[in-house]
Amino acid sequence: MHAFRRMKIAGIFLALLLILSGCSSNAAPATSSTKVDESKQAQASEQQAAATIKDVASTTVVPGQKLRISYIDVGQGDSILIQIPNGKNVLIDAGNNGDANTITSYLKKQSVSKLDIVIATHPHEDHIGSMNTVINTFDIGQVIMPKKDSTTQTYKALITAIQNKGLKITEAKAGLKLDLGPEVNALLIAPNSVSYEDVNNYSAVLKLSYGTNTFLFEGDAQEQSENEMINAGFNLKADVLKVGHHGSNTSSSSAFLAKVQPKFAVISVGKGNSYGHPAKVTIDHLTNIGAKVFRTDISGTIVAESDGTNITINAIATEVQPRAPTPAVSAAPAPVAAVVTAPAPTPVTSAVVTPSPAPKQTNQDVTVFITKTGKKYHIDGCRSLSKSKIPISLSEAQSKGYTPCSICNPPQ
Ligand SMILES: [Zn+2]
Ligand SMILES: [Zn+2]
Secondary structure (H helix, E strand, O other): OHHHHHHHHHHHHHHHHHHHHHHHHOOOHHHHHHHHHHHHHHHOOHHHHHHOOOOOOOOOOOOOOOEEEEEOOOOOOOOEEEEOOOOOEEEEOOOOHHHHHHHHHHHHHOOOOEEEEEEOOOOOHHHHOOHHHHHHHOEEEEEEEOOOOOOOHHHHHHHHHHHHOOOOEEEOOOOOEEOOOOOEEEEEEEOOOOOOOOHHHHOOEEEEEEOOEEEEEOOOOOHHHHHHHHHOOOOOOOOEEEOHHHHOOOOOOHHHHHHHOOOEEEEOOOOOOOOOOOOHHHHHHHHHOOOEEEEHHHHOOEEEEEOOOEEEEEOOOOEOOOOOOOOOOOOOOOOOEEEEEOOOOOOHHHHEEOOOOOOOOOHHHOEEEEOOOOOEEEOOOOHHHOOOOEEEEHHHHHHOOOEEOOOOOOOO
16 A cells, blocks of 8 residues: 555656656646646546546447447336447346346347446346346456445345355446446446435436447436436436436436437336336426437337447337427337437437338338248347348238237337
8 A cells, every 4th residue: 555655656756757857858838737737637536537527428430330228128127238349248237036037038149148347226126136147147247336235135135146256346426437448438427425315316327428329327316316417517418318217207307308318218117017107297308308218118128229320229219209390200100210310410309310201100000020930020129030030011910910029029
């Protein structure tokens, strides 16, 4: 410790000497002051340095390389797989206790063997329910979770799994930069406080960029945490928002949504849940600011793909903006994929493009996919389509006796 500090001080001294000697030849005073600032920064603790970062910068994209985000349908809960073009994988949350098989088999079908980072946003069962199984099943790099204990068996099982694997826990807090390589930038922007009354507010909130596309994952963060993110000065603007707390009315405040301005909003929520999630007011808020809303209870697993500029979502938009001010936005649900181009030429609504804007689109006209031999129909991206993938209209698929796949939950 002492030796380390001495080395640091010696290093700073050396840096100063180098700067001073540099000054004598050509450096202007401004340059030397910048350099001194840099060494001062090195002196500052890692946390303080990280706290100065208020946004994720855009990244350089290798053409043809896609970022893939799966909002896995785990009913009333969260589980999100992020696959980075460099081969690294992140899992945010792991659903309920009963979702272990759904999650592990989905990950295996995506050829995931290692999760470089797992984030347990907060210790509620619908987020950490199957995290112990995930940790036992896959090679795990880093575990990130907030400093908040719980007395539940689910939490104890998670801690046991972490300990048995010899893993350490990195504390989730605003300003923590995630190391996932130069392809993406990833930053935690919450929690901003050390203690909360509502456990949901401990939620680790991640902002991620790939190329110029940005993604925000809110966990169950409530209005209090949303206000803290605003007050801390983070740039909250994001193309895709994983809506807080399953779309409840205690999250997604108008002030927060005004900062995020999502083009797409994903709500991870269970069909017929007893909480009444998502709240109608939340959906109205989101659609009123021009976001296309996607729900796992309607679309099943939702997959968003980004090439660094465009985002494609292969699910049916479940609500559209009622005002529909531009002809580009059809009054009917968008078929299969919605595409956005960033940076948007004009605000929000006109950036949303429906690929085939047939005037009287209904669910019956949506394109689904069948295989050469199977009897099920699927949405684009379903793992069952790995061998063959034949596009077919939903109505035709149904008339030919195909039934919906239980894994990807295509429209019915
Ligand atoms: Zn939850
Ligand atoms: Zn929660």
